[in-house]
Amino acid sequence: MTAAATSGQADRDVTPNTVHIRTPKRRPVVLATLTPVTVPPISPTAESRSEKKERTRRAILDAALRLTEDTGLAGLSLRQVAKEVGIVPTAFYRHFDSIDQLGLALVEESFGSLRAMIRDVRQGTPSLGQIVDSSVSVLVDHVRDQHAHFGFIARERSGGSKVVRDAVRREFQLFERELATDLARLPMDHWSADDLRILSNLIVSAMITTSEEILRADPRDLPDIQHRARTQLLMVIVGALNWKSNASG
Amino acid sequence: MTAAATSGQADRDVTPNTVHIRTPKRRPVVLATLTPVTVPPISPTAESRSEKKERTRRAILDAALRLTEDTGLAGLSLRQVAKEVGIVPTAFYRHFDSIDQLGLALVEESFGSLRAMIRDVRQGTPSLGQIVDSSVSVLVDHVRDQHAHFGFIARERSGGSKVVRDAVRREFQLFERELATDLARLPMDHWSADDLRILSNLIVSAMITTSEEILRADPRDLPDIQHRARTQLLMVIVGALNWKSNASG
DNA sequence: CCTTTCAGTGAACGTGCGTACACTGAAACT
DNA sequence: AGTTTCAGTGTACGCACGTTCACTGAAAGG
Numbered sequence: 001m002t003a004a005a006t007s008g009q010a011d012r013d014v015t016p017n018t019v020h021i022r023t024p025k026r027r028p029v030v031l032a033t034l035t036p037v038t039v040p041p042i043s044p045t046a047e048s049r050s051e052k053k054e055r056t057r058r059a060i061l062d063a064a065l066r067l068t069e070d071t072g073l074a075g076l077s078l079r080q081v082a083k084e085v086g087i088v089p090t091a092f093y094r095h096f097d098s099i100d101q102l103g104l105a106l107v108e109e110s111f112g113s114l115r116a117m118i119r120d121v122r123q124g125t126p127s128l129g130q131i132v133d134s135s136v137s138v139l140v141d142h143v144r145d146q147h148a149h150f151g152f153i154a155r156e157r158s159g160g161s162k163v164v165r166d167a168v169r170r171e172f173q174l175f176e177r178e179l180a181t182d183l184a185r186l187p188m189d190h191w192s193a194d195d196l197r198i199l200s201n202l203i204v205s206a207m208i209t210t211s212e213e214i215l216r217a218d219p220r221d222l223p224d225i226q227h228r229a230r231t232q233l234l235m236v237i238v239g240a241l242n243w244k245s246n247a248s249g
Numbered sequence: 250m251t252a253a254a255t256s257g258q259a260d261r262d263v264t265p266n267t268v269h270i271r272t273p274k275r276r277p278v279v280l281a282t283l284t285p286v287t288v289p290p291i292s293p294t295a296e297s298r299s300e301k302k303e304r305t306r307r308a309i310l311d312a313a314l315r316l317t318e319d320t321g322l323a324g325l326s327l328r329q330v331a332k333e334v335g336i337v338p339t340a341f342y343r344h345f346d347s348i349d350q351l352g353l354a355l356v357e358e359s360f361g362s363l364r365a366m367i368r369d370v371r372q373g374t375p376s377l378g379q380i381v382d383s384s385v386s387v388l389v390d391h392v393r394d395q396h397a398h399f400g401f402i403a404r405e406r407s408g409g410s411k412v413v414r415d416a417v418r419r420e421f422q423l424f425e426r427e428l429a430t431d432l433a434r435l436p437m438d439h440w441s442a443d444d445l446r447i448l449s450n451l452i453v454s455a456m457i458t459t460s461e462e463i464l465r466a467d468p469r470d471l472p473d474i475q476h477r478a479r480t481q482l483l484m485v486i487v488g489a490l491n492w493k494s495n496a497s498g
Numbered sequence: 499c500c501t502t503t504c505a506g507t508g509a510a511c512g513t514g515c516g517t518a519c520a521c522t523g524a525a526a527c528t
Numbered sequence: 529a530g531t532t533t534c535a536g537t538g539t540a541c542g543c544a545c546g547t548t549c550a551c552t553g554a555a556a557g558g
Contacts (some may be wrong), residue, residue, distance in 0.1 A: 006546090011500085022467070023390045026515060048525080048526090049524085049525055049526070049535075052525095052535080053534090053535065058538080071323065072318065072323055072407075072408060072409045073379050074321055074323040074409060075323045075324075075409050077514075077516085078515080078516065078517095079514070079515065079516080086535090086536070087535090087536065088536065088537055089515090089516080089517085090516095090517075090518085090519095090537080090538085091535065091536045091537075094534080094536070095535090098516095132411050155407045155408075156402050156406070157404065157407065157483045158321075158404045158407060158461065159321065159404075159407070159408070160320050160321045160505095161322050174546090195480070198477050198480050198481060198484075199484065201458075201477065201481070202455060202481045202484065202485070205454050205455050205457075205458035206451060206455070207455050208454075209450075209454035209457070209458075212407065215538080220531055228447050228450065230442070231447050231492075232447060233448070233453045234488075234492055235447075235448070235451065235485060235488040235489050235492050236451070236484060236485060236488055236553080237488070238257060238488045238491050238492045239412070239483075239484040239485055239486070239487045239488015239489065239491065240484050240488065240489050241489065241490070243480075243483055243484050243487045243488070273499070282534085297555080297556090298503090298504080298505075298556070301504065301505080301555095302504090305505080305506090326544075326545060326546085327545080327546065327547095328544070328545065328546080329544095329545095330502080336505090336506065336507090337506065337507055337546090338546080338547090339507075339508085339546095339549095340505065340506045340507075340549080342547085343504080343505055344505090347546095348546095373505070393538055440551085
């Protein structure tokens, strides 16, 4: 895909062929502003300057997310993004200082998705078996649903830019720590903080690999993957319980 | 038409400043060739044409391995590699059709390192606890030792080029399958092939994450990582044993 | 000895890249 | 109403890239 007919000439960069977000010719219909100043004219049709800027910013983020799917952030160029969004290359700088900064914004956003997933898992935590089941199915659903974000994380985790890579790493460590405190609430008698971290690190590892598999899997293989993830999670938990009681009674 | 030299100097690419591998002025001293033909003149100083080609090939592979450390294969250019090796860009094509082909060669080579590691682990397999200990310490040693290869795998596993990514994936699947047959030899009573695959998949996941951590870790954190890996591996194995006997005794 | 092979050369090409700079025109502010 | 702000424009630059092509000169081989 993404052919876009690169016509020769010189440095043209013409024909955005995607949505142009220039001002619509519609005039803003201000209803009845008794208060004369400082109140932004709220109206259904018009768009304030900052709203429009925000909209362009979003468009850039979305375009980047789409384009990195093929090449990774390393192979993403400012000009590509600009063309996809329908702005001139230099206008990019109105929103981000560099591609790296764009990457950091995407890291933040992507881990937002991940945190939303965790919130779903936390909703009521009955038996241990049910936790495992619901965790895995929530994981599968979210990864499919937010595949752009999860794919981005998977790619940039070991990707080209050091700043972005480090940002992803930091987020995962944070996440691992949160999981450890969650695990502490389960009935595991008197685990040390260290051991909890080790366990949650293992679980996060398995979760990452599972996510990567879900991302590239054919939809009809999903039940298999789900079954596997469920089994693995059980193995780990059961193992943790038994190992602990065996090793240090 | 349209010559239009962009600017004075234009396309220079001069000063390789690294080792030039042009022929040394030394003449090959052929000792006493009674057999007149087809036997390559073996002599300590001279280098046959194919030997020299092989040497350049190696230099290219090494240069690529070094350069991808910063940018990943995606950010690696033919010209960079050529400059690093000390040849002209076009000479690259004498050895590889494209950067992708170079990538595939590196995948093969890197998994060679991994297989060598496995061979080390297999050397005598006493008790289960010892297997875990030696496996982990061998892993840590090999990853530090062959960090270029392991780093390459880690990076390109989710990296830019689809061909390379798929090649890495295939190698890991192969590896996972081998581990499953290895596990079958351990005293785990009557596991199904499916369950063995699930278990080995989990172990490989943990191993990958551990390797990635070793790669970027400060050397003085290695004992911690080793301890963690050891604990995790034990958790998984103990868990697998107990889970199996519990679930489908 | 003469011919063929082929790793490496060197100039040239067209392209896409990041970035600088001066600009425009509508929204926002006073 | 007059001024300032600022998202987006358009041109131009120098640079690195992949790839082409005709070449060179030493090794290989008859």
